[in-house]
Amino acid sequence: MKTGRELLSELFNAALRAADPLETIAAHLPPPPKGRTVIIGAGKASARMAQGVERHWQGPLSGVVVTRYGHGALTRQVEVIEAGHPVPDDASQAAARRMLAAVRGLGPDDMVLCLMSGGGSALMSLPAPGITLEQKRDINKALLCSGAPIGEINIVRKHLSAIKGGRLALACGEARVVTLVLSDVPGDDPAVVASGPTLADPSTAQDALRILQQYGIELAPSVRAVLEDPAQETPKPGDPRLARNSVAVIASARHALQAAADMARAEGLRPLVLSDRLEGEARTVAVSHAALAQSVIDHGSPLRPPCVILSGGETSVTVRGTGRGGRNAEYLLALAVALQGAPGVHAIACDTDGIDGTEDNAGAVLGPDTLQRAAALGLDAGALLDNNDGYSFFSALGDLVVTGPTRTNVNDFRAILLI
Numbered sequence: 001m002k003t004g005r006e007l008l009s010e011l012f013n014a015a016l017r018a019a020d021p022l023e024t025i026a027a028h029l030p031p032p033p034k035g036r037t038v039i040i041g042a043g044k045a046s047a048r049m050a051q052g053v054e055r056h057w058q059g060p061l062s063g064v065v066v067t068r069y070g071h072g073a074l075t076r077q078v079e080v081i082e083a084g085h086p087v088p089d090d091a092s093q094a095a096a097r098r099m100l101a102a103v104r105g106l107g108p109d110d111m112v113l114c115l116m117s118g119g120g121s122a123l124m125s126l127p128a129p130g131i132t133l134e135q136k137r138d139i140n141k142a143l144l145c146s147g148a149p150i151g152e153i154n155i156v157r158k159h160l161s162a163i164k165g166g167r168l169a170l171a172c173g174e175a176r177v178v179t180l181v182l183s184d185v186p187g188d189d190p191a192v193v194a195s196g197p198t199l200a201d202p203s204t205a206q207d208a209l210r211i212l213q214q215y216g217i218e219l220a221p222s223v224r225a226v227l228e229d230p231a232q233e234t235p236k237p238g239d240p241r242l243a244r245n246s247v248a249v250i251a252s253a254r255h256a257l258q259a260a261a262d263m264a265r266a267e268g269l270r271p272l273v274l275s276d277r278l279e280g281e282a283r284t285v286a287v288s289h290a291a292l293a294q295s296v297i298d299h300g301s302p303l304r305p306p307c308v309i310l311s312g313g314e315t316s317v318t319v320r321g322t323g324r325g326g327r328n329a330e331y332l333l334a335l336a337v338a339l340q341g342a343p344g345v346h347a348i349a350c351d352t353d354g355i356d357g358t359e360d361n362a363g364a365v366l367g368p369d370t371l372q373r374a375a376a377l378g379l380d381a382g383a384l385l386d387n388n389d390g391y392s393f394f395s396a397l398g399d400l401v402v403t404g405p406t407r408t409n410v411n412d413f414r415a416i417l418l419i
C-alpha cells in the first residue's frame with residue numbers, strides 16, 4: 001500500500017504534467033501568416049512554451065523570450081534570455097528592449113506570437129519614462145512584502161512600465177498579435193498574467209495610486225508625476241489598435257487540479273476540488289482548511305475518507321518576521337499548528353513553478369506525526385510560524401519538496417489527504 005507521502009507526490013506530479021506547455025501548446029497554435037512569425041514571451045514557462053512552438057510549427061521563426069535564471073530550455077530559432085525574479089535586474093530591462101527591437105517594423109502580413117506565463121512582470125521590466133529601474137524595484141519589493149494580492153501588484157506594475165498593460169502590442173505596429181497564456185492568476189484573466197503586455201488594460205493609473213496609498217508605500221515625486229500624467233495611460237478595451245489581436249489560455253490551475261482529481265480516483269480516493277482561485281493570507285486559509293479536514297474526520301462531511309481535498313490559487317504572506325519561506329511553507333506550517341497531529345491527515349503545498357517564494361524548494365509535506373517529530377528536535381512550530389520561518393521548520397524535518405525548475409507555472413497546488 002502506498003504511503004501518504006507517495007500518494008501526495010503522485011497527485012502533484014499529475015498536476016505538473018497537465019500544466020506542461022510542451023504538451024498543451026500545440027492545440028492552440030494559429031495558422032502561419034503570409035509574412036514573418038516573430039515570437040516574444042516572458043515568464044517562468046516561456047522558454048518551455050517556445051520549445052513547444054518550435055516542436056510543432058511549420059515554417060521559419062525568430063524572436064526572443066525571457067525566463068528566470070535556471071528556467072531556460074533548449075531552443076533552435078528563438079533566443080532565450082534569463083533574468084531576475086521576483087525582483088527585476090538589468091537583464092530584465094535588457095530583455096524588454098530586445099523584445100521591442102524584435103517587433104519593430106512589422107507589417108500587416110506578419111504575426112507576433114506572444115508567450116506569457118507567471119513571473120513575466122519582473123522578468124520583462126522596462127520602467128516608464130521618468131522612472132528608474134531602482135525606483136520600480138523598490139516599489140515591487142514593498143508590494144511583495146505588503147500582503148497585497150497579485151492582481152493589485154500587477155495593476156501597479158502596468159502603470160510604472162513602458163511595455164506592460166498593452167504597450168508591447170502597440171509596439172508591434174500593424175502585425176497581428178496572438179497571445180498564448182499559461183495562467184498563474186486566480187480567475188485566469190489573461191490581462192493579469194505577466195501584467196498583460198499585449199492585452200488591453202481595464203485598470204487605470206488612479207487605481208495604481210490608490211493601491212500604493214492603501215499599503216502605505218512612499219512615492220518619489222517623479223513616480224507620482226508619471227501616474228498622474230494622462231498621456232501615459234495604458235490602452236483600454238475597445239482600442240481599435242488592438243482589434244486584430246487574439247488571446248487564449250493554454251493551461252491553468254483548473255487543468256492541474258482536474259488531473260490530480262483524476263489521479264486520486266484511480267487510486268481509490270474521493271476527490272473534492274475546493275477551488276482553483278483561493279486567495280488571502282496563507283495562514284488564514286490554512287486554518288479554514290484544517291477545520292474542513294476536521295469535519296471530514298468527525299462527521300464524514302463534506303465527503304468520507306479515503307479522500308483528498310484539492311485547491312489552487314495564490315495566497316499571500318504579510319511578512320512580519322525574519323525567517324525563511326514562501327507562502328506554501330507558511331500555509332503548511334499554519335495547517336500543522338491548526339491540525340495538532342490529527343490522525344490520518346497528510347498534506348502537500350507547492351508552487352507549480354518549483355520555487356516557493358525565493359527559496360530553493362517548491363513547498364513541503366506534512367503528516368500526522370509532523371508536530372511530534374518537530375518537538376523531538378526542539379522546534380516550536382508556533383514560534384517559527386510567527387517568524388515566517390516555514391522553510392527552516394520543514395527543512396529540519398527533511399520534509400521540503402525540491403523539484404528544481406519545472407518550466408511551468410499555474411500557481412499553488414495544495415492537497416489534504418485523509419486516509
